[in-house]
Amino acid sequence: MISRRQFLSAGVSVGGGLLIGFAIGPSIEDAEASESAAPFTPDAFIRIDPSGQVTLTMHYVEMGQGTYTSIPMLIAEELEVELKSVRLEHAPPNDKLYMNPVFGIQATGGSTTIRAAWEPMRRAGATARTMLVQAAAQRWRIDAASCRADKGEVIHAASGRRVEYGALVADAAKLTLPAPESVTLKRIEDFKLIGTPAKRLDTAGKVDGSAVFGIDVKVSGMKIATLAQSPALGGRLRSVDATKAMAVRGVRQVVKLDDAVAVVADHMGAARKGLAALDIQWDDGPNGKLTTADIVRDMDAVSRKPGAIARAEGDFAKAFANATTKVQAVYQVPFLAHAAMEPMNCTVHVKRGSCEVWTGTQVLSRAQEAAAKTAGLPLEKVTVHNHLLGGGFGRRLEIDGVIRAVQIAKQVDGPVKVIWTREEDIQHDMYRPYFYDRLAAGLDADGMPVAWSHRVTGSSILARWLPAAFQNGFDGETMDGAANPPYSLPNILIDYVRHEPPNIPTAFWRGVGPTHNIFMVESFIDELAAAAKKDPVAYRRALLDQNPRAKAVLELAAEKAGWGKALPQGVGRGASLQFAFGTYMAQVAEVKVAGDGTVHVQRVVCAVDCGVVVNPDTVRAQIQSAIIFGIAGALYGEVTFKDGRVDQANFHNYRVLRMGETPIIDIHIVPSRETPGGMGEPGTSALAPAVTNAIYAATGKRVRTLPVADQARRV
Numbered sequence: 154m155i156s157r158r159q160f161l162s163a164g165v166s167v168g169g170g171l172l173i174g175f176a177i178g179p180s181i182e183d184a185e186a187s188e189s190a191a192p193f194t195p196d197a198f199i200r201i202d203p204s205g206q207v208t209l210t211m212h213y214v215e216m217g218q219g220t221y222t223s224i225p226m227l228i229a230e231e232l233e234v235e236l237k238s239v240r241l242e243h244a245p246p247n248d249k250l251y252m253n254p255v256f257g258i259q260a261t262g263g264s265t266t267i268r269a270a271w272e273p274m275r276r277a278g279a280t281a282r283t284m285l286v287q288a289a290a291q292r293w294r295i296d297a298a299s300c301r302a303d304k305g306e307v308i309h310a311a312s313g314r315r316v317e318y319g320a321l322v323a324d325a326a327k328l329t330l331p332a333p334e335s336v337t338l339k340r341i342e343d344f345k346l347i348g349t350p351a352k353r354l355d356t357a358g359k360v361d362g363s364a365v366f367g368i369d370v371k372v373s374g375m376k377i378a379t380l381a382q383s384p385a386l387g388g389r390l391r392s393v394d395a396t397k398a399m400a401v402r403g404v405r406q407v408v409k410l411d412d413a414v415a416v417v418a419d420h421m422g423a424a425r426k427g428l429a430a431l432d433i434q435w436d437d438g439p440n441g442k443l444t445t446a447d448i449v450r451d452m453d454a455v456s457r458k459p460g461a462i463a464r465a466e467g468d469f470a471k472a473f474a475n476a477t478t479k480v481q482a483v484y485q486v487p488f489l490a491h492a493a494m495e496p497m498n499c500t501v502h503v504k505r506g507s508c509e510v511w512t513g514t515q516v517l518s519r520a521q522e523a524a525a526k527t528a529g530l531p532l533e534k535v536t537v538h539n540h541l542l543g544g545g546f547g548r549r550l551e552i553d554g555v556i557r558a559v560q561i562a563k564q565v566d567g568p569v570k571v572i573w574t575r576e577e578d579i580q581h582d583m584y585r586p587y588f589y590d591r592l593a594a595g596l597d598a599d600g601m602p603v604a605w606s607h608r609v610t611g612s613s614i615l616a617r618w619l620p621a622a623f624q625n626g627f628d629g630e631t632m633d634g635a636a637n638p639p640y641s642l643p644n645i646l647i648d649y650v651r652h653e654p655p656n657i658p659t660a661f662w663r664g665v666g667p668t669h670n671i672f673m674v675e676s677f678i679d680e681l682a683a684a685a686k687k688d689p690v691a692y693r694r695a696l697l698d699q700n701p702r703a704k705a706v707l708e709l710a711a712e713k714a715g716w717g718k719a720l721p722q723g724v725g726r727g728a729s730l731q732f733a734f735g736t737y738m739a740q741v742a743e744v745k746v747a748g749d750g751t752v753h754v755q756r757v758v759c760a761v762d763c764g765v766v767v768n769p770d771t772v773r774a775q776i777q778s779a780i781i782f783g784i785a786g787a788l789y790g791e792v793t794f795k796d797g798r799v800d801q802a803n804f805h806n807y808r809v810l811r812m813g814e815t816p817i818i819d820i821h822i823v824p825s826r827e828t829p830g831g832m833g834e835p836g837t838s839a840l841a842p843a844v845t846n847a848i849y850a851a852t853g854k855r856v857r858t859l860p861v862a863d864q865a866r867r868v
Contacts, residue, residue, distance in 0.1 A: 264831025461626025476595025495543025600685020
């Protein structure tokens, strides 16, 4: 871990520019004692050149969520420069300098970016501003308190003097770093940029084609490869006849691995034709007969046994036994693929004694480590270039694609871009786990809960991804949304049974723990309201007296959705409420169910309290995106297995929502002065129960297992 002072170290001239950023090593005072020592390195975040150009070295990645606009807004606000004047550069891999404090490594995910950057990046900008003002004041021989900064200048109103930042960088670089407590951050009411709509800085490049995603990388002499991995998860390569493949024009090489085969060619067309021409024999391995039914049967069995206790308050067993009404249910959610628009890809050039990687990843330092280990090289001999991501959703928190590309590149003379086909991307994804949950509640004579239990059964992603986070038999991510529902629930018992299916890799999926837990909790709350013969929104409201922020978003969403107003036959409204990723959110879905069970989500109303909003346009876009992603998962998303193989292969049988199916999405942001919450994922996890609760309202059919499929059939 780095100290607060190291985290904020700033104020050294590098190449004629003032750098403000995070540093490891000697303090400013120590460095100034040596003429040759430089307390700042290229790891810095903010660089101001003599021209006045502000450059932000971005350590979070852009995968459509607006990071490349929101983070510069934090800097620009405190630095007092216009947003359009901030230029971005990708940060190199370095956990010590660029770690996300939530994860302890350099990573983008978990809706943590704004939460993690909120104070540090503002403070970096404010520190730079303070030093520039001080440099101007010293030049003018006046008190710095009589000066102010505005639009890249320092101004002394009394004398009318002003000077641009660029003219001050040499002087500012000589100053001693101010103590953190002496740097004043702006009050919320003084914000000029934060909280206002801002045009995204990455839009122009995406429109004119100059933006470079991982799949766009071009390197001189580069070949293209595509691959086939064992269709049975955990299987191995038995043999391959490459004769016909090598006869395909443009095919240069066939690379054999223990569990995969790659065809290297001049272009993707030749690589795909060569791959199709291979005669491959596979050894399916010990799980070659595995089916989804096998997995569910095992989960049902293990879910009947007590698990690690995540929360226990009161005496659930006694309260449940004495309850007037008892309600019990089993809820299930399936394996889900990420199906990002940009399939997995990675370009690698392995040379004698070095390795260079071009990719799009959410975990740059881990990608470097994986490449180094696979290539058998020291870390410092591996260079990784990060690029825009054409969809992450947690898939690119994994480094299996980098490992696979380096394995192939080790056998190729020159750089090679490895591109997974859509089929490989879906059938060899790392899936959102299957969860099999048991819920029980006891109600009093008025239908209100006096006992609540929730047993979560499924994989622990963190036990693999970050073992230190797996404590006492469970991890916080798996239980997020289950251990601490927003309601006042007496005599509560929450436990977790970890169960890992054989050879099925599981990973984070947009919404992480809440994607399953919120579905379970909010569906079951609706069941309790039905058992009590009470309105679902009124029932929730009665349980929220101790949670005013949650109650406020629930009431706002219900009001804007017209809750309680008459609807046509076959149309229902359903509500959901959650506190996840530091954000309060309520959704009301309006759903039409046809007689054949076809479900159309007509409208979704969302009310959100995510604390201080940096860019309201980004918040709305994130919610819209998350709701669309969530509808696809709720209605269609499912990965199933037969003979150890994934049944789904492409968008024809792993459906995503189509443009004509997209509902009206009505978003209401609650003004707040609270610390910012996360925004990338809450919309997804809140969506599914709102839809299934609406299906119940329309049909009387309770959906306890996703996807909805034909469960809404009314005839």
